[in-house]
Amino acid sequence: MGIEGYLIVSTLLFGIGVFGFMARRNAILMLISIELMFNAVNLSLVAFNAYLPPANNAGAVFALMIMAVAAAEVTVGLALVIAIIRTRQTSEVDQYSDLKE
């Protein structure tokens, strides 16, 4: 299969991430969905790097940098989620509505 197969897999993975981010109520699962979207973008970058090779392998380098940024993001995100859960005793984002009133 050519590049289309990889791009379609990447699109489906991104769609699954979007659905999970919008539809689930658990804060940790929303972070997992964000990771899925990062991975979809990484897959398309690596696919383009393989099928349309740039001069300096920019696709693979960008994929590595996205992985580093994703690691930093999930670290801070999980620390935030754990801090919120410790004060609110629940991981459901529906009930984080204190700022609304």
Added chain:
Amino acid sequence: MAVVTLRNIIHSAIAMMICFGSLAGMYALLGAPIVAAAQVLIYLGAISVLILFAIMLTQAGDANLPTPFHRQVPIAIVVTLAIIGLVGWAVVQTDWGLAAEAVSANVDAIAIALFTDFALPFEIISLLILVAIIGAIYLARRPEEDERAN
């Protein structure tokens, strides 16, 4: 995939690990072994363990809700199908006209590019990770320790 639909969040996390592992296989197929190795190290190693620890620390028996979904699940389905449809249509319609064979990127070239052309973003990312570590330590500190320290 099952990651976003399973009710038990631990099953979701394990499905996510399977998904990351198969993505590492795809990177290896695409001729990017360094990216596959980084995927295994960072996602399968670090992020999965971090997420499993977070689930372990936070799930105090509130996993038996009636439904794991929001009320806004119809809107989410519509938006998701719209995104998948638009991007998939663009992917299928475009005549890429590229090489039918994947060109493998060798590790030497990636390393040279990382430390010559992309040296400044590399350093910025190391600074970002340092800031993220400090921020995570600050956020994860228990408030009682603050009171004891004062």
